[in-house]
Every structure is written in C-alpha cells, then in structure tokens.
Amino acid sequence: MSTVSKEAAEKLLAGIKLPPRPSILAVLMTERNKANPDMRKISGMIARDVVLSAAMLKTVNSPYFGLRRKIDSIDQAVMTLGTDSVFNILSGLVLRTMNSGNNTQLTRFWDNAENTAFVAALIAKRVPGIPHNIAYTIGLFHDCGIPMMMTRFPDYKETLKIAESFQDRTITKTEDDRHSTNHATIGYLLSKNWNLSETVSLTILHHHNLDIFVSEESLPEEVCGLVAVIQIAEAISDMTQMRENLTWKKNSVMLLEYVGLSQQELEDITEEVMQIRNP
Numbered sequence: 665m666s667t668v669s670k671e672a673a674e675k676l677l678a679g680i681k682l683p684p685r686p687s688i689l690a691v692l693m694t695e696r697n698k699a700n701p702d703m704r705k706i707s708g709m710i711a712r713d714v715v716l717s718a719a720m721l722k723t724v725n726s727p728y729f730g731l732r733r734k735i736d737s738i739d740q741a742v743m744t745l746g747t748d749s750v751f752n753i754l755s756g757l758v759l760r761t762m763n764s765g766n767n768t769q770l771t772r773f774w775d776n777a778e779n780t781a782f783v784a785a786l787i788a789k790r791v792p793g794i795p796h797n798i799a800y801t802i803g804l805f806h807d808c809g810i811p812m813m814m815t816r817f818p819d820y821k822e823t824l825k826i827a828e829s830f831q832d833r834t835i836t837k838t839e840d841d842r843h844s845t846n847h848a849t850i851g852y853l854l855s856k857n858w859n860l861s862e863t864v865s866l867t868i869l870h871h872h873n874l875d876i877f878v879s880e881e882s883l884p885e886e887v888c889g890l891v892a893v894i895q896i897a898e899a900i901s902d903m904t905q906m907r908e909n910l911t912w913k914k915n916s917v918m919l920l921e922y923v924g925l926s927q928q929e930l931e932d933i934t935e936e937v938m939q940i941r942n943p
Contacts, residue, residue, distance in 0.1 A: 785799050826842075
C-alpha cells in the first residue's frame with residue numbers, strides 16, 4: 665500500500681479526529697517556501713505565543729543543537745537556526761502541545777520522539793541524498809498516530825503490550841487486528857492533513873514496513889532511505905537507554921547496508937548521542 669484512498673481514509677478515521685494544521689505552521693511554511701523569507705514576520709508570530717516561545721528557546725539551547733552561545737530571544741533563534749530548523753522544532757512542539765496535556769505517558773512519548781528526531785538528523789548528515797531537516801521532521805512525526813490511537817481506543821495500552829510480545833510481527837499488524845487501523849496510517853493521514861510533503865507522508869506510512877527493501881513495490885528511493893534512517897535512529901535511541909529492539913536485531917545488517925553505514929560509523933553516532941545526553 666503506497667497511499668491511502670479517500671474512501672479508505674474516511675473508514676479508517678471513524679471516531680478519530682485529526683487536528684487541523686495550526687495557523688502558525690501554515691504561515692511559517694509559506695514563508696519557508698519563499699526565495700526570501702521574512703524572518704521578522706516569523707519571529708513575531710512565534711513571540712506572540714508564550715508557551716511556544718518558551719519551549720522553543722529551551723529546545724534551541726539543548727545540548728543536541730550544540731550552539732556555542734546561549735540563545736536568549738526568538739529573533740536570535742530564528743536568525744541562527746533558519747526557517748527549516750525553526751519549522752521542524754515548532755511542528756514538534758505544536759503537535760506535542762495538542763496531544764500531551766497532563767498525560768505523563770504521552771509526555772514521555774514526545775520526549776522519545778524528539779530524541780529520535782535528533783538522532784535521525786545526525787544519521788542523515790552521514791548519508792548522501794538524505795536531507796537532515798527532512799529526517800528530523802519524520803523523526804518527530806513518524807509515531808504521531810500513537811497518541812490519537814490512545815485517545816480513541818481505551819484498550820490501546822494493552823495493544824502495545826501485546827505487540828511487544830511478538831518477535832516476528834509488526835506493531836501495525838497487531839493494531840490492525842485489534843482496531844482495524846494503525847498508527848502509521850493515522851500518522852500518514854495527519855501529515856496529509858497538515859500538507860506536509862509526499863516524501864514525509866509516505867515515509868510515515870511505511871516506517872514499519874521493512875518489506876519495502878525486498879519487495880517489488882515501487883517507492884521513491886528517498887522514502888526507502890528515510891525509513892532505514894528512522895529504524896536506525898530508533899535502534900540507537902533504544903541502545904542508549906538500554907532497551908531491547910527486536911526489529912533491529914533481525915534487520916540491522918540490511919538497514920545499515922542500504923544507507924551505506926558501517927558498524928564503526930554506527931558506534932560513532934551512538935557515542936555522540938551518549939555524550940550529548942550525558943555531557
């Protein structure tokens with residue numbers, strides 16, 4: 665399944681309400697696509713939202729960005745990072761604000777999403793043909809369907825537990841069996857609803873579908889590369905937190921070969937992530 669038809673989408677979304685793309689992201693995307701973005705307009709929009717402003721400054725000043733000096737204003741942040749990075753950060757922050765509330769479990773979920781995004785960007789910088797800003801965006805959004813599944817299905821936590829017990833079955837297969845939809849499909853539909861690129865949408869849809877590397881299904885090479893990058897990023901994130909990743913154990917050689925990363929490069933990236941997390 666390369667895409668989801670309108671009819672299928674309506675059926676899959678029964679009882680699941682997708683949040684509309686926030687106006688701030690719509691304006692920012694418009695500016696980002698201009699030859700000469702109006703950085704003052706971008707800064708002004710962000711500055712009017714106190715919560716997003718505070719969260720963005722906290723994110724920009726985190727060890728992951730490795731800036732030499734502390735950023736104290738939104739103007740400085742926008743000028744230093746550029747529109748692509750600002751859009752990526754704000755996308756994650758807005759989505760997190762929409763879905764987390766006071767739910768501790770969802771707060772941990774978004775922390776993991778941000779970690780995966782940073783690691784994916786680090787990996788992409790070593791892989792030719794994979795833009796690191798796109799890898800970051802997909803790192804943030806790839807599991808964005810999970811909070812919506814949690815909201816829609818009261819027994820979804822049980823679904824996650826069941827999925828973890830299978831070694832040769834994807835989480836999306838377990839979700840389909842129990843709920844007639846899955847988080848990858850919901851994430852795909854959200855990304856389409858927010859007018860994200862087709863590359864981002866297709867990568868979200870297929871990020872658990874490792875059959876794309878051995879089947880005859882035709883997907884853009886960049887999408888396949890991004891799926892591999894996200895899988896590797898999740899594996900590194902799990903390794904640094906001492907979590908077992910059964911999918912990685914089974915497919916690590918194939919994924920590394922696909923993007924042209926050596927075992928030594930994998931270890932170097934893992935060490936870099938460890939140093940960032942534990943400065």
